[in-house]
Amino acid sequence: MSSPHSPLDLTLDGGALTARLVDFPSVSGDEQALADAVESALRAHPHLAVDRYGNNVVARTDLGRAQRVLLAGHLDTVPIADNLPSRVEGDLLYGCGTSDMKSGVAVQLRLAATLTEPNHDLTYVFYDCEEIEASRNGLGHLARERPDWLKADFAVLMEPSSAVVEGGCQGTLRAQIRLTGTRAHSARSWLGDNAIHHAAEVLGRLASYRAQRVEIDGLEYREGLNAVRIDGGVAGNVIPDECVVTVNFRYAPNRSMEDAEAHVREVFDGFEVTVTDHAPGALPGLARPAAQAFLAATGGQARAKFGWTDVARFSALGVPAVNYGPGDPNLAHKRDEHCSLSAIAECEERLRAWLG
Template identity: 80%
Template sequence: MSSPNQPLDLTVDGGTLTARLVDFPSVSGEETALADAVEAALRAYPHLTVDRFGNNVVARTHLGRSQRVVLAGHLDTVPIADNVPSHVEGDLLHGCGTSDMKSGVAVQLRLAATVVEPNHDVTYVFYDCEEVEAERNGLGHLFATHPDWLAGDFAVLMEPSGAVVEGGCQGSLRADITLTGVRAHAARSWLGDNAIHKAAEVLRRLVDYTPRRVVIDGLEYREGLNATRIDGGVAGNVIPDECRIHVAFRFAPDRSLEQAEDHLREVFDGYQLDIADASPAALPGLSQPAAQAFLAAVGGEPRAKFGWTDVARFSAHGVPAVNYGPGDPNLAHKREEHCSLSAIAEVEERLRAWLTA
């Protein structure tokens, strides 16, 4: 396993660098050692200006090009599930964060170190706390404190996309539905009012709910509304007086946050609903000239992004953005998470060609 005292070598191939990044544990909120290593490695290259805010590292070229592009990726992972250190089986690199998204970060670092004369000025952003609640998101903190560091004409989020351009992203709305009753002894249940039993109607609405499929700019987005947690109960001999159901609504980018919340309140009309976390969606924006040029350079047929990414943050600040990375989004957060070594090399090669053509 890589040590926090062991410097990162950005001259090794992308797969090897990904393995070294994976072996730096960096669960959300614990990214300091990896951020230190990334900062130190980038400061070794005189063609880059390197800045840091918290555990967020930003490296930039200043060549006076007519346009600036941004490549961004998060340093954190979900909690490790006995899948660190990394190991290789054939073409597959296994380990926590291989897909989401240390393979993308490795590609960023390789390009930052080796593309000295890009055709655009380039900003490389490495940020923390993407995998947790929105208020802790490092990219959000950078936009709030140093927006000039993130200025650009186009952005690429190196989120796992299977080496295919994924446009826009779903919005995310999470809420708690609180059901109340009257506590009583279980032997005299008629004196109480069981809050857990009231969950049946809420769950019925979820089971009967038909999520939309929406086509935007030729890309189909699929919405979803699901219960993800239920909490309730006091003791084995007590009728519970409270039950809480946590619901997650992933919505298409034709809805604003306000429209998504209105829809959620309509579905659960008659119930107390408290919004716990909200992140807006982002439209694909593939008709933008910068996006068209990027698509032409990397090739492939674009598709919709299922999930929320920080594409939405760039979009909200007027910077067109897409998702493009070597990881498989279907493997994100899984115990058996892995990434194809050939996909890492392929994405690096395509991005290098885009930046140097």
């Protein structure tokens, strides 16, 4: 593994630089050494103005271009699972963070070092704590404390997308449906009222629920409302007096947070509903000229992003954003996580052609 004091060589090709980043452990909350290395490597390039807030590093060009494009990627990974150091097998690079998302960060660093005369002004954001609770997310800290650093006309979040543009992201809402009854001895069940049995109607509504498919900018988002947890029961001889069904609503980004919550409450009308977690979606913004140019440069194909990502933070700031990175999202967080070396090269080549 790389020493925390080892410098990053941004002249390495994308695959080799990804391997260096992967061998630089940076589990969420322990990104300082990597942030130090990224900052030092970027400060060696005079065409970039480099700032830092905590373990978040931002580098920018200031060439007076008509538009600014922002590329963002997180430095942290999930906990290491006996998958370091990295290793190469044919076209595949294995190791913690290869797909999510040090391959994308490597592409960012390569572009930051070599694009000295881009056709847009560029901002490169490297942030911490994406893989853990939202309150610690470095991009969220920047949005609150240094929003001027994130100003742009268009943003690309280098999240794994198999080198295909994934537009926007879904919103996500979690809520608890609380059902009550009367506790009693199970031998005299007629004296009680079984709260778990009352969950049948909640589950019935979920089973009959017909999720919408919503088209936005030519992308189809599929909504979903599902039970993800049921809690209830006291003992093997007790009629339970409480049961809680937790549901998760994944919704298209054309819904507001208020509309999403109202929809869930409508579905479960008559029950006690408590929203426990909620993050809005992000519109794809593919009709914007910058997005159209980006699509053309990256193969002309796009699909909806199923899941929530930090593009929602850019959307909240009024910056249209897409997900685009070389990693495979289906491999993220896996013990055998890996990334295609050719996908890293392809992703860099396409971005370079678009920006250069």
